[in-house]
Structures are given as structure tokens and as C-alpha cells.
Amino acid sequence: MSANNLQQHALVAPGWSFLRLKRAVRLGLKSLWLHRLRSLLTVLGIVFGVCSVIAMLAIGEGASFEAQERIKNLGSQNIIIRSTKPPEEQKISDKGSTSYVLQYGLTYKDVTRIRSTIPGVTVLLPSRIMRDYVWNISRRFDAEIVGTVPWYPSLRNHRVAAGRFFAEADMETKANVCVLGSEMSRALFPLDQPLGKDIRVGAAYYRVIGIMEPRAKGPKDAGAGDRNRAGADQMFIPLETARDRYGETLIKQRSGSTEAERVELHEVTVKANSPEQVQSVAEAVRQVLEHSHKKKDYDIVVPLELLKEAERTKRNFNIVLGSIAAISLLVGGIGIMNIMLASVTERTREIGIRRALGARRRDIVVQFLVETVMLSGAGGILGVLLGITIPYVVSHFGEMRTIVTYWAPLLAFTISGLVGIVFGIYPALRAAQMDPVEALRHE
Amino acid sequence: MSQPIVHFDDVRKSYQMGPNTVEALRGISFKVMPGEFISIMGPSGCGKSTLLNLLGCLDRPSSGHYFLGGDDVSRMEDDLLSMVRGARLGFIFQSYNLIQQLSVVENIEVPLYYRDEPEEKSRARAIKLAHLVGLGDRIDHKPFELSGGQQQRVAIARALVNDPLVILADEPTGNLDSKSGREILEVFKDLHHQGKTLILVTHDSNVAQLADRAIRLKDGNIESDVRK
Numbered sequence: 001m002s003a004n005n006l007q008q009h010a011l012v013a014p015g016w017s018f019l020r021l022k023r024a025v026r027l028g029l030k031s032l033w034l035h036r037l038r039s040l041l042t043v044l045g046i047v048f049g050v051c052s053v054i055a056m057l058a059i060g061e062g063a064s065f066e067a068q069e070r071i072k073n074l075g076s077q078n079i080i081i082r083s084t085k086p087p088e089e090q091k092i093s094d095k096g097s098t099s100y101v102l103q104y105g106l107t108y109k110d111v112t113r114i115r116s117t118i119p120g121v122t123v124l125l126p127s128r129i130m131r132d133y134v135w136n137i138s139r140r141f142d143a144e145i146v147g148t149v150p151w152y153p154s155l156r157n158h159r160v161a162a163g164r165f166f167a168e169a170d171m172e173t174k175a176n177v178c179v180l181g182s183e184m185s186r187a188l189f190p191l192d193q194p195l196g197k198d199i200r201v202g203a204a205y206y207r208v209i210g211i212m213e214p215r216a217k218g219p220k221d222a223g224a225g226d227r228n229r230a231g232a233d234q235m236f237i238p239l240e241t242a243r244d245r246y247g248e249t250l251i252k253q254r255s256g257s258t259e260a261e262r263v264e265l266h267e268v269t270v271k272a273n274s275p276e277q278v279q280s281v282a283e284a285v286r287q288v289l290e291h292s293h294k295k296k297d298y299d300i301v302v303p304l305e306l307l308k309e310a311e312r313t314k315r316n317f318n319i320v321l322g323s324i325a326a327i328s329l330l331v332g333g334i335g336i337m338n339i340m341l342a343s344v345t346e347r348t349r350e351i352g353i354r355r356a357l358g359a360r361r362r363d364i365v366v367q368f369l370v371e372t373v374m375l376s377g378a379g380g381i382l383g384v385l386l387g388i389t390i391p392y393v394v395s396h397f398g399e400m401r402t403i404v405t406y407w408a409p410l411l412a413f414t415i416s417g418l419v420g421i422v423f424g425i426y427p428a429l430r431a432a433q434m435d436p437v438e439a440l441r442h443e
Numbered sequence: 444m445s446q447p448i449v450h451f452d453d454v455r456k457s458y459q460m461g462p463n464t465v466e467a468l469r470g471i472s473f474k475v476m477p478g479e480f481i482s483i484m485g486p487s488g489c490g491k492s493t494l495l496n497l498l499g500c501l502d503r504p505s506s507g508h509y510f511l512g513g514d515d516v517s518r519m520e521d522d523l524l525s526m527v528r529g530a531r532l533g534f535i536f537q538s539y540n541l542i543q544q545l546s547v548v549e550n551i552e553v554p555l556y557y558r559d560e561p562e563e564k565s566r567a568r569a570i571k572l573a574h575l576v577g578l579g580d581r582i583d584h585k586p587f588e589l590s591g592g593q594q595q596r597v598a599i600a601r602a603l604v605n606d607p608l609v610i611l612a613d614e615p616t617g618n619l620d621s622k623s624g625r626e627i628l629e630v631f632k633d634l635h636h637q638g639k640t641l642i643l644v645t646h647d648s649n650v651a652q653l654a655d656r657a658i659r660l661k662d663g664n665i666e667s668d669v670r671k
Contacts (some may be wrong), residue, residue, distance in 0.1 A: 009527045011514075023556060034544045093619045353540045356501060357601070358529020358557040436501045440540065 028371040035343075042339045045332030045378040046419065050383025050412040051390060053325035056393035057408045060321055062401035064314040071117060073157050073215055074303040079270040079282045081106060083263050086295040087211040104297035105263040113292065114270060118284045120277045124268035125155050128242045134235055135200040136188040143184055143235045145201065147242020153212075155271055163195045163210030164438075171238045178206035182214040204245055206237060278304045322371035325412070333419040334380065340372050351431050352439025361432040368431050372424025373417060380416030384409040446513060448608050448640055449475035449498065454507035454517070456493050467493040469663040470507070475642065476566040477610065480635040482642045482651035485660035492613075494660065495644050499532055499611050500524050512608050529557045533602030539615035541586040547597050548573055548582040554605040557609040565604075576630065592623030599630055609640045618648060628653055 003438045073193040074080060083105025111126050127148035152158070153165050166177050178199065185194045185208075194208045212234075237245075272281040282302045289298055344351070351364055359367075388409065391402035456468040467490045475481060485491050496502040496618075497509060500516055509517040516524065517597050523617075534540075541550045548569045555565035573582050576596040578589075586594055595615060602610050612631070616624035632653060635641055645651055659666040 011523060011530060017559060019559065019562070030544050349540070350542050353542060354553065354557075355525065356499065356528060356534050356540075357554045358525055358605075360525040360557070363525075363557060364520075437496050440501070440536070 011392040015316075020366075024366050024370045025374065028368060028374050029298075031343075031347075031371060032374065038339060039375060042336055042375055043382065045335040046329070046376050046379025046416050047383040047386060049325065049328035049332040050380050050416050051387035053321070053386060053412045053415075054387025055390040055394070056321045056324070056385075057318070057401065058081075058402040058404045059394065060314070061403040061408075062173065062316050062391070062395070064310060064317070065348060065403055066401050067310050068307060071303045071306045074301070074306075075155060075157055075269070075271065076304050076307060077272045077275055077278055078155065078303055079272065079278065079285055080267045080303070081110075081270070081285065081289070082299045083303065084297060085267050086297045089179040094354050102260065103262040104295065106268055106298055110263055110289065110292060111265065111268055113288055114268075114285060117288055118270075118281060120273045120281055122271050122273050123226065125149055125152055125271070126239060126265045127152070127267045127269075128239065128244055128246070128263075129266040130242070132201055134184070134188065136194075136197070138385070139188050139190075141184050141187050141233070143233050144232050145242070146236050147239045147246075148236055149239055153238065153239075157271055158215065159213045160210045161174050161213040163208070165210055166238050171240045174241045174244050175238060176204060176206045176241060177209045177238065178210060179210040181209055181212050181234045184233050184235060185211045201235075202245075212236075217277060224361055242323045269368055275304065278302065317422040325415075329415055329419050330418075333376070333423040336372055336375055336420065337427060338395075339375075340368060341430070344368065344372075344427050344431040348434060348442040351434055352436050355436035364432040365428045368428035369421065369424045372428070373420040376420030377418050380413040383416065384413055385413065445477055447474035447510075448477055448512060449473075449642075450508075450510040452508040452510070454497060454509055456490075456502070456506045457505050458498060467663055468497070471663075471665055472507075473658065473665065473668060475640060477608075477640055478635075478638045479645065479656055480631075480641045480654045481656045482515065482649050483658045484646060484648070485658065487646070488542070489660040490663045491644050491646075493658055495611060495613055498609075498620045498642060499534060500528050503612045513565035525557075529554055530605060531608045533605065533607035533610040534639070535598050535602050535610065535612040537617040539586070539591070539598045539618075541594055541597055541601075543586055546583050546585055547578055547589070548665070550586065550597055551600045551604050553601060554562060558605065568604060569600070572603055573597075575603075576600045590623070591619050592626055595619065595623070595627050596630070597626070599634075603634075604638075609642060610634070612641065614647075615643070615644055616645075616647070624650075 085102070086104055106126075108126070111124055114121065125148065127146050130147070131144045132143065132145055134141045134145075146152075148168050150165060150171060153160055160179065161182060163179070165179055166175065169175075170177050180188070180194060180199075188194065188199060193213065197207060197208050198205045200206075200249065270281065270285060272278045279302075282300065282305070286300060289300075354364065354367075361367055388404055391404055394400055395402045451471050454468055454471045455466070457464050457466045459465075470542050471494065483491060483494065484657070493502075497504055500511065500519075502515050503519075507517065508515055511527060512526075516527055517594055519527065528534075541551065545553070548566065551569035551572055552565050555568070560568075570579075570582060576599055578593060578596055578600070581589065581593065586597070589597070595618075600616075602612075615631070616627055619627060628650065631641060631643070635653075635655075641654075643650065643654060651657055654671075655668045658668050
């Protein structure tokens with residue numbers, strides 16, 4: 001043998017190279033293209049898995065974002081105490097005795113007590129809430145009239161869009177001024193500027209000095225009854241004015257009977273000095289009120305607790321979604337594995353030929369693994385595209401907020417790639433373990 | 444004096460078939476020198492296929508030694524054996540064994556593919572060989588678009604592409620009509636004249652006559668080894 005010959009037939013193990021991978025990819029594409037329909041159907045399993053993961057996460061994320069936004073609107077350092085009708089009293093009032101005056105709820109004394117006994121409380125926000133018709137000449141609006149203090153906007157994260165909120169001076173003089181909710185101002189003044197105009201409630205006139213910003217939309221304010229809606233239909237007047245106008249007794253007329261209720265304050269908001277103090281202040285408020293109220297005629301809402309609750313719910317929600325996603329991707333992966341096993345059997349002869357022509361076991365493994373990963377990768381990409389489109393369509397037509405976080409497509413795509421590797425390894429190893437003699441004999 | 448390319452030294456091969464041990468080869472020794480054209484004949488069940496599998500490094504002997512190009516390949520591990528096949532052997536099968544999804548030129552390239560030859564170089568070599576076997580105008584055809592004779596020419600080109608030490612052919616004319624068969628045998632003759640080493644397994648004595656040395660097998664032993 002000549003020296004040249006020796007060198008040519010030397011046994012040099014080829015290492016890993018980009019060229020090799022490129023060839024494997026090209027070869028894989030060819031094989032997949034040969035069975036177009038089969039490849040497409042296989043890929044669909046992964047496409048739907050990935051796209052449902054992203055879409056579901058986006059819808060879940062959107063929903064929880066809205067809930068958190070609504071809770072944040074209540075103020076995360078706030079503790080909101082509301083007057084509620086005690087259940088046994090409700091029964092009596094349902095019987096409809098005409099001369100009975102129902103007395104319940106928070107009192108001015110409670111406010112003083114909280115202020116004097118609980119440290120770490122900066123501001124208190126008492127308010128009275130009445131329901132009545134608001135008139136602008138012949139236009140009518142069924143509004144919630146909130147008698148409150150000047151610092152309401154800052155405490156409840158509810159800003160004034162135009163004009164101003166009433167000030168300390170308005171309180172002292174019991175001025176007949178009001179600030180309208182945005183929806184209400186549109187309903188009462190569809191054509192002209194409401195600022196400076198007068199509106200009528202019952203027999204009293206109020207001058208409009210400001211308009212509030214619209215709040216986050218939601219069917220119900222988180223944690224509150226339907227009594228205190230998101231705030232679009234609220235009208236704000238100074239607390240002192242409200243006390244003066246309405247007194248403490250509210251009279252509701254129902255069919256055949258008159259019902260009277262005496263409630264001093266409908267709602268009190270306590271603001272803790274720092275977020276860390278919220279829990280302890282809430283506990284203290286609970287104790288103070290328990291002490292002075294024999295009946296449970298109040299309700300304490302702590303937005304921070306609601307927020308934490310919402311986060312817990314979201315976590316559980318994500319776990320459920322994750323499991324569904326894992327199952328759908330598992331099903332997709334099994335589909336891929338099934339097809340690859342069939343493909344290995346079908347291509348036994350080809351494997352034998354390649355082995356005879358110098359392919360090592362690992363070359364065969366790589367060839368089949370690359371095919372599987374390409375299948376699941378293509379499924380992943382299609383799934384991500386579809387998964388990003390679906391939330392967009394949903395929020396466009398369904399008026400539902402959706403948020404596609406950057407990590408959701410990333411996660412889904414990574415998992416789909418992993419699925420390809422995990423479910424591709426077994427068929428690939430089976431292909432590589434074949435005896436070349438047997439494989440060449442295979443018909 | 445040049446070294447033998449193939450050296451079989453008391454090679455035995457037995458298979459376990461259920462409770463019985465079948466001895467397919469019972470101690471075979473022979474040498475093949477460069478440029479020889481050998482035919483291996485024998486009735487079915489004589490161990491022809493087993494011998495071919497061993498010669499092709501697709502299987503390992505139960506005992507004895509097989510030196511291919513000076514290296515003992517009888518105990519080599521699987522990866523090395525793959526490389527031996529890719530670097531030193533050329534295969535021609537009865538049923539052509541082309542890869543269906545690849546074109547003519549890509550089929551010819553396959554052995555180079557596993558040796559990491561640069562793409563342009565291996566492509567150029569494959570095209571040259573396609574021309575050599577008379578398929579220069581069909582390089583982009585797929586195997587199913589070719590006749591049996593043409594497919595076998597592709598297989599021959601593929602067996603030549605890595606410039607092997609020895610070309611192993613297993614009934615290369617078995618699936619062909621007599622005209623195509625004759626043409627293929629002409630190609631073999633040409634290769635022999637160019638100095639290639641050929642081992643041809645057949646049961647057709649007409650085919651075997653082409654070779655300048657005939658080995659006959661019977662019951663796992665060499666019955667006769669005749670040089671013309």
C-alpha cells in the first residue's frame with residue numbers, strides 16, 4: 001500500500017461541526033417533506049398545546065390584572081369599614097312595620113375612637129352614601145350621593161379630571177357644591193360643559209365644581225356589594241353639607257310602607273402609615289369595633305388582604321393552567337413519538353444502508369433527533385404565533401383584557417423543544433441500536 | 444511485495460438459534476492481494492452471506508482474526524467499525540439499496556457525508572462519478588425514476604466515491620435482466636482493469652467466470668480456491 005493510500009484510509013473520527021448539523025437539518029427537512037401530511041398532522045398536536053398554553057395564560061393574566069387594578073383603586077394602605085344591615089334587623093324591616101326606625105352602622109363616635117386609640121393611622125375618611133335622583137332641568141340620573149371629606153381623591157386613588165374637588169372651606173360653610181362622576185356628567189350634560197352649572201337633588205341645588213376621572217371598568221367593585229359600584233355614577237358633596245341636608249335618618253318609600261333607617265356613617269376609610277402596618281391596624285380596628293358594637297352591623301374590607309388573596313388565586317389558577325398545558329403538550333409529544341417510531345420502522349432499510357456506508361450509531365441518533373426537534377420546534381413556532389393572535393382577537397371582540405407576558409411564549413416554546421428531545425430520544429435510540437445486517441435484510 | 448488487503452485467519456462464526464448453536468463458518472483463512480478480482484460461490488446455506496457480512500465489517504467473527512488494510516477489525520468497537528466501513532469498503536447490493544428521498548448525486552455522496560468531506564469537494568466528486576457510470580444527465584433524478592440497471596450504476600458510483608480498499612458486491616446482477624446484467628459486468632471488468640480490488644458473491648457461474656480467482660464454499664468451509 002502506498003503512503004498516500006494509507007493516509008486516505010486512515011480512521012479519523014470526525015468531530016462535531018456546524019457542517020454536520022447543517023446537513024442533518026437539511027436531510028431532516030427532506031424526510032419530513034417526503035411525508036408532508038403526516039408531518040403536518042404530527043405538528044398540530046404541539047401547535048394546539050403551545051397555543052392553548054399562551055392563550056390561557058394571557059386571558060388568566062388579563063383577568064387577574066383587572067382584579068388587582070380594581071383592588072389597588074381602593075388603596076393598598078387603606079382599610080375600609082362599611083355599615084351593613086344586620087341580618088336579624090333585616091327580617092324585622094321586611095315585615096314592613098310602618099313606624100320602626102332602624103338604627104345600625106358606624107357612628108361618628110367610632111371615628112373618634114379609632115383616631116384616639118390606634119396609632120399609625122394618618123387619615124380617616126368618613127362618608128355617607130345616599131341614593132337619589134340627580135336632575136339637570138329635565139335630565140335625570142339615578143346616582144349614589146357620597147358625602148365625604150376633601151381628601152377623598154388622594155386616599156382612594158381617584159383623581160379629578162376637570163375642575164377641583166371641594167376643600168376644607170366648603171366643608172365648614174356647608175357649601176352646596178358637588179363633584180360628578182364621569183359617566184354621570186356625560187349623562188346629565190351631553191352637550192355642554194357641566195362646570196359651574198347647577199344641578200338639583202330633591203329640593204336642593206348644587207353647583208358642579210369638578211368632574212372625576214373614569215375608573216377601571218368592572219362588573220363589581222372587588223369586595224363590595226352592588227351598593228358601591230366602581231364609582232362612575234357617584235356624586236360627591238361635602239360631608240357636612242350631607243349631614244345638614246339629609247340628617248341621620250333616611251326614609252325610603254316602598255309599596256305600601258315607609259321604611260326609616262338611621263345610619264350616621266356609611267363608610268369609613270382608615271389609612272395606615274405604611275404598608276407593613278396595614279395588618280396590625282386592621283386587627284386593631286376590628287377589636288375597637290367589636291368592643292363598641294353589639295351587633296355585627298359593619299364590614300371590614302382590607303384591600304391588601306384582597307390583593308394577597310387575588311395573588312394566591314392567580315397562583316392556583318396558573319398551576320391548573322400549567323397542568324392542562326403539560327397534559328396537552330404530553331399528548332402532543334406522544335403523538336410525535338408514535339410517528340417517529342413508525343418512521344423508524346418504515347426506514348429500517350435506510351438505517352441499514354447508512355450504517356453500511358459508514359454512519360455511526362450517534363449519526364443515526366442525531367438524524368432522527370433532529371427530525372423530531374424540527375417537528376416540535378415548528379409546532380412550537382406555529383403555536384406561539386397562533387397563541388399570540390388568539391388573545392388579541394379575544395380582547396378585540398370579547399372586550400376582555402388579555403396580557404401576553406414575554407415569558408409565556410418563551411416558556412411554551414422551550415417546553416415544546418424539550419418535548420421533541422424527550423419524546424425523540426427513544427425512537428432515535430431504537431433506530432441506532434438496530435443491527436445493520438438485520439436492517440439491510442428488512443423489506 | 445505488497446501487503447494483503449484482506450487477511451482472514453481461521454475465522455469462525457456461530458449463531459445461537461434457540462437451543463442450537465449453528466456454525467456458519469468453521470475456520471476460514473484466505474488472503475486477498477491488491478488488484479485481485481475474486482468470486483465467492485456456493486450453494487445456499489454454505490455461509491456466503493455470513494462471510495460477506497464479516498468481510499463488510501457489518502458483523503464480528505466469533506473467533507479468529509480479520510485484518511483489513513493491516514488493522515485487525517475483528518474486535519473493533521462499533522464506532523470504529525463504522526469508520527472502517529466508511530473509509531475502506533464499498534458496497535454493492537443485489538437490490539441496489541439506494542435512499543429513496545435522495546437524488547442520484549446525493550446518494551453517491553452518502554459515504555463522504557459521514558467522513559465530513561467539504562460539501563463542494565464531495566459534490567464535485569459525486570458528479571464526476573455519475574458521469575463515469577454513464578448517468579451524467581440524471582444527477583438530479585430520484586431512484587424511482589431510474590431503471591434497475593441505472594440504479595445499480597448509481598450504487599457502483601457510490602461504492603467508488605470513497606476510493607475504498609475493496610469493493611464488495613452481493614449478487615449485483617441478481618435483480619437485473621440479462622442485458623443490464625451484462626452492462627453492469629462490463630463496468631466490473633473496467634474497474635478490475637483500473638486496478639480495483641473486487642470481491643463478488645454470486646451463485647451464477649457465468650458471473651463468477653469474470654473473476655480471476657474463484658473461492659467455493661461448502662458447509663462453512665472453503666471447498667476450493669482456484670486462480671485462473
